[in-house]
Amino acid sequence: MEVSESSDRRAVASLRYLVYHIRVTNLRPIKTTYVNESVYEALERAILHGELPPRAALNDRRLAEMLGVSRTPVRDALHRLEGSGLVERRGRHGWAVAGLEPRDVEEVFELRRVLEPLGLERLAETWEGAAVRELSGFFGGFDEPLRREQYPEYLGRDHDFHKKIVACSRNSRVIGFYGILEQQIDRVRHYLSYGYEGRVEASLAEHKRICAAIGARELESAKGLLLEHLNMVEKTMVSFVESQDLERIIRERGIGE
Structure with missing residues (x-):
């Protein structure tokens, strides 16, 4: 009888230790x-x-x-x-x-001209209906001319459009690398938005032409229009950085103070 009681006590003690141990090991920081x-x-x-x-x-x-x-x-x-x-x-x-120099912008766009057309090429392998419909109507909610208060929404849509094109590559490494690249793109896009008048309507028109080519399932036309658009945006951004407008905006808005 004593042996049985002793065994029971040890079993209870072991169970209490186990419960406590489980609680401790399941804690997460x-x-x-x-x-x-x-x-x-x-x-x-x-x-x-x-x-x-x-x-x-x-x-x-x-x-x-x-x-x-x-x-x-x-x-x-x-x-x-x-x-x-x-x-x-x-x-x-x-x-x-990190500094922001013309060469930084040029390197970012060299990579974009490689990665983004790949997404269109993969899309064209099947012209999957849902993806084509989504991309072809991506800027349907924007009419020209855009009002200044619409710029943030438009720039966000711009971001999502190019990200969606890259996602069509169905290549996880390409998509992941583009995610890192996006940080550099968004950084320049933010500064450029302060002086985007005169360029935003042209950008919207370029995007709509790319969308129309995708909707018509015309790969070469869509790729050509995409590359033309990227070249124009690169030219605008490089000119913006070279003109010292970036430094002026930082001073005028007290950025970083």
Whole structure:
């Protein structure tokens, strides 16, 4: 009888340990993960929207104070942003927002001219009905001339259109790489939106012609119009950066102060 009671006590003790052990091992650092991702997103957004302008020095201690976090998630975020090309090393322990030069724009568009036509080529293999309908009507809700208050919505639609074209490649590595490239595209697009008058109507017309060619299932026409559009946008962006309008906008709007 004593042996049985002793065995029961050991079994209960083992069960209590097991329950406790399961509870402990199932704990996850949810808050820490959330903080790390939130810090990264906050810094990424500040760079893309120009609140942290090109070549601005980044002090991890000051950024941590501004965000109300420790320096560790800030450093982790800076490392990730360095990997995506938005942040550069400065010395052994410092960082700075990557500069924005004409060559940066040219390199981005060289890659776009490779990746985006691939999406159209893959789409043309089947001309899948749902994808064709979606792309051909992508800018149907916009009429010329666009009002200034419509620019943010239009630029967002522009972003989604080109992303959708790349998604038609059905190549996960191409799509993933384009996702990194998008950060550079969006960064320039944000600054350009301040001085986009005179170009936005032409851009809308170009997009609608690309959509019409896709709707007609004319691959070569769609590719030619897409490349023509990318060349025109590149020319506009390079001219914008070379003209020093970027620096003027930063000064006038107090970006990064």
